[in-house]
Amino acid sequence: MKSRVLVLGAGFGGLELSTLLSEALGEAADVTVIDKAEAFVFGYSKIDLMFGKVDLAAVRQPYARFAKPGVRLLHETVTAIDPAARRVTTDHGTHEADFLVLALGADFDPEATPGLQEAGHEFYSVAGANRLRGVLPGFTRGHAIVGICGFPYKCPPAPSECALTLHHSLRARGLRAACEITLVTPLSSPMPASAELSAELMAAFEEARIRVLLKRSVVALDAGRRAAVLDDGSELAFDLFLGVPVHRVPQVVLDSGLTEGGWVPIDLTTMETAVPGVFAIGDMAKTGLPKAGSFAESQARAVAGVILARTRGGQADPHAGQGSCLVEFGDGRIGWAELDFLSGPKMQSIYHAPSHEGRAHKEAFGASRVARWFGP
Ligand SMILES: Cc1cc2nc3c(=O)[nH]c(=O)nc-3n(C[C@H](O)[C@H](O)[C@H](O)COP(=O)(O)OP(=O)(O)OC[C@H]3O[C@@H](n4cnc5c(N)ncnc54)[C@H](O)[C@@H]3O)c2cc1C
Numbered sequence: 055m056k057s058r059v060l061v062l063g064a065g066f067g068g069l070e071l072s073t074l075l076s077e078a079l080g081e082a083a084d085v086t087v088i089d090k091a092e093a094f095v096f097g098y099s100k101i102d103l104m105f106g107k108v109d110l111a112a113v114r115q116p117y118a119r120f121a122k123p124g125v126r127l128l129h130e131t132v133t134a135i136d137p138a139a140r141r142v143t144t145d146h147g148t149h150e151a152d153f154l155v156l157a158l159g160a161d162f163d164p165e166a167t168p169g170l171q172e173a174g175h176e177f178y179s180v181a182g183a184n185r186l187r188g189v190l191p192g193f194t195r196g197h198a199i200v201g202i203c204g205f206p207y208k209c210p211p212a213p214s215e216c217a218l219t220l221h222h223s224l225r226a227r228g229l230r231a232a233c234e235i236t237l238v239t240p241l242s243s244p245m246p247a248s249a250e251l252s253a254e255l256m257a258a259f260e261e262a263r264i265r266v267l268l269k270r271s272v273v274a275l276d277a278g279r280r281a282a283v284l285d286d287g288s289e290l291a292f293d294l295f296l297g298v299p300v301h302r303v304p305q306v307v308l309d310s311g312l313t314e315g316g317w318v319p320i321d322l323t324t325m326e327t328a329v330p331g332v333f334a335i336g337d338m339a340k341t342g343l344p345k346a347g348s349f350a351e352s353q354a355r356a357v358a359g360v361i362l363a364r365t366r367g368g369q370a371d372p373h374a375g376q377g378s379c380l381v382e383f384g385d386g387r388i389g390w391a392e393l394d395f396l397s398g399p400k401m402q403s404i405y406h407a408p409s410h411e412g413r414a415h416k417e418a419f420g421a422s423r424v425a426r427w428f429g430p
Pocket residue numbers: 062063064065066067068088089090091096097098099100101130131132133157158159160177178179208209212304306335336337338345346347348349350378379380
């Protein structure tokens with residue numbers, strides 16, 4: 055009898071896992087993927103979107119184009135998860151599985167930061183980034199803050215990319231001298247996993263006269279006085295606030311009882327939760343690794359290996375914790391680090407200095423996923 059695999063979420067993790075199982079098993083696979091959205095959007099497109107470099111239609115990859123042997127993708131919303139029974143309820147019915155994989159990502163909670171919705175803007179959701187397209191052209195003078203409201207958050211270097219892209223866009227509009235930019239980050243460096251990229255980013259901030267407040271986060275915005283309140287009680291007046299909202303696992307995951315401290319604990323070698331046959335990958339898993347699409351893919355590889363080993367025999371390779379972090383410097387240059395957290399005795403990082411040639415690498419990163427998941 056075929057083993058039924060139910061994958062919740064068709065983001066980086068879910069798309070890669072179902073593609074791997076289809077490649078291994080073909081029509082013999084019995085994989086159901088569920089997603090409430092109609093299209094996939096790369097996280098990094100949000101920076102391009104907010105600064106008007108691309109429009110929404112150009113960055114959407116409709117799920118209607120996802121077709122793999124042995125896999126069906128259902129457009130449904132998950133409303134309840136019963137891990138012990140490996141049973142999932144959606145707005146369309148119920149699904150049961152032999153292997154249940156949660157890949158629902160992280161949701162945003164702008165309400166957790168008082169004043170953010172009234173006085174600021176978040177740029178981490180597609181809707182938020184798309185709204186900013188209409189807001190940023192109106193910012194011509196004053197103080198802009200790029201502020202992170204909680205940790206952990208997706209893609210550690212993305213707020214740095216936002217601050218640098220803002221600098222270069224204001225410069226191109228002849229407005230930079232009339233504006234100040236401050237980056238507020240809870241991290242101890244712009245990208246802790248790569249000392250080289252962090253040093254490059256700090257040098258770029260200095261050159262761009264971007265003030266950086268490390269180890270600080272934004273806890274509230276005072277809408278009346280237009281001031282950001284930081285976690286040490288200090289305040290910064292602003293004219294434009296671009297925020298990274300507090301991240302949380304989706305409510306349906308919290309309600310499933312699988313979380314601990316707000317995230318889903320897993321066995322780091324297999325990505326299996328405390329419930330046998332139930333796995334969690336990507337942003338919602340409590341891994342201590344960066345929350346990024348390439349790391350979700352690495353986790354998908356580990357789970358595919360476990361499912362194939364348990365159904366066909368053999369040994370699964372342990373989760374290697376590999377991924378890459380691409381960093382836009384806002385002037386056309388892109389640098390990146392290839393990271394490997396788990397396959398050796400200590401974390402390894404291969405550094406690629408920012409360059410204009412780096413753009414080809416980023417374009418290939420996106421194009422290879424589009425080709426792999428959505429076909430030619
Ligand atoms: C500004 C920005 C820049 C980024 N840059 C990069 C980068 O350069 N490189 C990189 O690797 N990563 C980057 N990321 C991070 C990357 O986008 C995420 O880490 C990645 O998408 C996580 O993959 P995932 O599979 O865990 O979740 P997601 O890709 O978020 O997928 C989760 C899916 O679950 C679905 N879902 C959620 N709830 C339900 C429900 N109740 N019912 C049904 N479906 C549901 C969603 O619709 C979604 O499709 C960036 C993120 C941002 C915000």
